[in-house]
Amino acid sequence: MVYKTRGVCSQEIHFDVKDHKLTNVRYVGGCSGNTQGVARLVEGMDISEAIERLGGIRCGFRPTSCPDQLAQALKAYEKEN
Secondary structure, eight states: OEEEOOSSSEEEEEEEEETTEEEEEEEEESOHHHHHHHHHHHTTOBHHHHHHHHTTOOBTTBSOOHHHHHHHHHHHHHHHO
C-alpha cells in the first residue's frame, strides 16, 4: 500500500501486510534516521499493535507525526481489507 501523508515532512509511506503483520515499511522523505528507525521497529509487528503504539504521537506542535501517520495508514488499510 502507498499512503500519502498529511501534516508531516514525509510525503508517503509504503508498506505491505502479510498475515496481519507489517513488512517492507518505507517512508519517502522525512527525517531519515527517525523514519528508518520506526520502519525497522515495526517490521513483523501485528498491525493492531502498531496502531495502538504509534497512534497519537505528535511531532513538536504538530498534531501528528510520522509514526502517527503510519497508524493512520494502517487504519485506512484495515477499512479497505
